[in-house]
Amino acid sequence: MSDPVRIGNASGFYGDRLTAVHEMLDGGHLDYLTGDYLAELTMLILGRDRLKDPSRGYAKTFLKQMETSLGLAIDKNVKIVVNAGGLNPHGLAVALRELADTLRVDAQIAFVSGDDLQPRAAELGLGTPITANAYLGGFGIKAALDRGADIVVTGRVTDASLTVGAAASAHGWGYKDLDAIAGAIVAGHVIECGPQATGGNYSFFTEIPMGRLGFPIAEVAADGSSVITKHENTGGAVTVGTVTAQLLYEIQGPRYYNPDSTALLDTIEIAQLGDDRVGISGVRGEAPPTDLKVSLNHLAGIRNEVDVVLTGLDIEAKADLFKAQFTAALPTSPAELTWELSRLDRPDAETEEQASALLKCVARDPNPAVVGRPFSATAVELALASYPGFTLTAPPGNGAPYGVFEPGYVDAGLVEHRVTQPDGVSIVIEPSPLRAEPTRDVSVPDSGPVDDWGPTRRAPLGEIIGARSGDKGGSANIGAWARTDEQFTWLDQTLTVDRVKELLPEVADLTVHRYRLPKLRALNFVIEGVLGRGVAENVRFDPQAKGLGEWLRSRVVDLPERFSR
Incomplete structure (x- = not known):
């Protein structure tokens, strides 16, 4: 395919606008529609779901979206690529096949797996997490689309890999096409968070026609250059500013590491080409790193919290009194106890809320008995014996489990990147043969001499x-x-x-x-x-x-x- 391919995105996170899939399919021409449902926190949530029920672990909202949009996608010949499979892409693929049968829609469904390293975590030196998922690249998606899949569901791939897989299939790219892949990585990074590219969370939002924002589209050419746009008659705007803002979101140095290419962000050139059309060109790519990043989530213990309101005069003294009383009265000291005083109060306030500050106490401990009801009850027991105006923001609770995230790394050759095609044939995607030890970016504290800028x-x-x-x-x-x-x-x-x-x-x-x-x-x-x-x-x-x-x-x-x- 030599013409640019139009890749839309309809989800930036698990919980994004439910109707966006239908809106994107109905709003104008697309070749592919992607959806990003996963984040580091989402993987922990899905991991806890899977602990309760092994058949769960995927984004159920995507299945609900397909109830009203699957037939439309097939009718319009739009291929769908999403990472909604989470920790159970096979389970989501099975549910989609059942839904297609119920709707009497002939949909070819494939899924990408192999990212889930939790059963092998200890063997790979990753400890004993409840989730351990390698960030896979886009060539498994490409293989599924090349084989005729209408829908490809994946587990943990990099966010940009959804776009990379679609563009690589459309243009026939191979691993050697590092610059083109890097361009698609950048385009994928821009559209992955949905309306953040069309004015959402934008610093200069007063300059944008806000309201019900449209979701973005990347028109990706065969050389990897792209144009970011949106459907006509949708809210928001696509400008150099909105695209720049999203390019800077959650990045580190100039090198943006992905499993198929390392995009050099300092080579990007952007330009306003017209209303709601921003061109991205000049992106260069280097060899991808030898290792894949792994998202690790561990259950760390139980956390509970007490928030008290401090009103009026002597805020600091009131906070000190409650801290001393509460700490002395605790039946058992938690492993971690932290305090934070937020001075939201103002002098001579016209409302009680404006005269009040908040004091937060957070406790963490592996033992639920230490930070459960006894912890909360200790605060309640001080209600009539502490500072004047004592009140809590919420009734006492039992606390809840909390997790911690940490990144891990594993050689890509140790991860079985697998694609199960619509006909049931399963193939393994070999990692890029161009992998190399990454060049690390160097932080620059300042730019050197300072000019005289006048008054x-x-x-x-x-x-x-x-x-x-x-x-x-x-x-x-x-x-x-x-x-x-x-x-x-x-x-x-x-x-x-x-x-x-x-x-x-x-x-x-x-x-x-x-x-x-x-x-x-x-x-x-x-x-x-x-x-x-x-x-x-x-x-x-x-x-x-x-x-x-x-x-x-x-x-x-x-x-x-x-x-x-």
């Missing part, structure tokens, strides 16, 4: 700078970008690692890496350990770091007066 004014950084942030296991990233070359030069000289730590005191004692992406007019900061042991374990105010970039934008700095609002 300045005190204003929020976000008046001129956009940002997008997100979680990477226990770390987080903040991508900050400028909209003109001059503003990027200033940003590059101004926003050093030390300056980020100064503006965000919560990360002052953590390791922060700084990477430059000048073609995107962007800097990317990776903050190690800010999320503890992952979203399922930490109780940070913003556990997935989604607002971290917006916090940075809100900080007041010395902006050159030449940069008008």
Whole structure:
């Protein structure tokens, strides 16, 4: 196929808009429709589902979506590629076949497996997790589509592999086509989070026609270049800004490692080609790494939480009193006990809520008896014997299990990437023969000499700078970008690692890496350990770091007066 292939995406996470699949199929021409249902936290949720019932472990919402959309997809000859199989792609494929029979729809269904390493975890040096899933590439998907599959369901592949598999099948790519694959990786990264590419979570959202946002489409050409767009008459917009924001989401250094190619993000060139059309070109690819990343989730114990409200005067003294009383009264000290006081109060407040602060106490322990009802009851027993105005935000609870995430790595040759075709024939996909030890990106703390920018004014950084942030296991990233070359030069000289730590005191004692992406007019900061042991374990105010970039934008700095609002 020499013409660009239109690949839409209808899901950015497990819980995204249920009607999006039908909207994308009904809204205009597509060749393929993808859906991303998996995240690190989702794998833990599915793992707990599987512990309760071995027949579960896949995204049930996709099956519900197919009840109303399977026939439409077949009628319009749109191939569907999703990772909704989660921990049980075979189970989802069986359920889809049953649904197709019920609907009397002739659908050829294939599934990709082999990512689930949990039974072999100890043998592979990965410990004893409840889930252990290798991030597979797109060539299993390609094989299934080449064999005539209408629907391909996978387990844990990289998010971009959904697009890579579809484009590789359409254009006949092989492992040697590193640049083209890298281009598809970048296109897949842009559309994988659905409406984040069309204005969702966008710093300059007031410039976008918000509302019911449309989902994105990547028109991927044979050379790997692409155009990001959306169906006509859908909400939002596709601009250089919205695409840049998504390109910076949850990345690390300039090298974006995938099993089929390593995309060099600092080679990306983007341009506005028309209304809701942004071109991506120039992407170069290197050999993929020898190892596959593995998502590991462990059940770590039981967690419980008590939140008390502190109102009015003497907030700090009230907090100290409750801490001392509560700690002394606990029948057993938990393995971990953490406190966080959020000063949301303001002086001379006009409402009681505005006069109040929150004190959070979180306990973790392997023993449910230690952090269960006795823990909560201890707080309740202090209701009439502690600070004035004592109240809890919720009744006492028994606590709940929590998990921790950590990445692992395993040689790709030890993972059996398997595709079961619609006719039941199962084949193994060999890893890329081009694999090589990866080149590691080097963090650059600052850009060197600083120019004289003339008169300045005190204003929020976000008046001129956009940002997008997100979680990477226990770390987080903040991508900050400028909209003109001059503003990027200033940003590059101004926003050093030390300056980020100064503006965000919560990360002052953590390791922060700084990477430059000048073609995107962007800097990317990776903050190690800010999320503890992952979203399922930490109780940070913003556990997935989604607002971290917006916090940075809100900080007041010395902006050159030449940069008008």
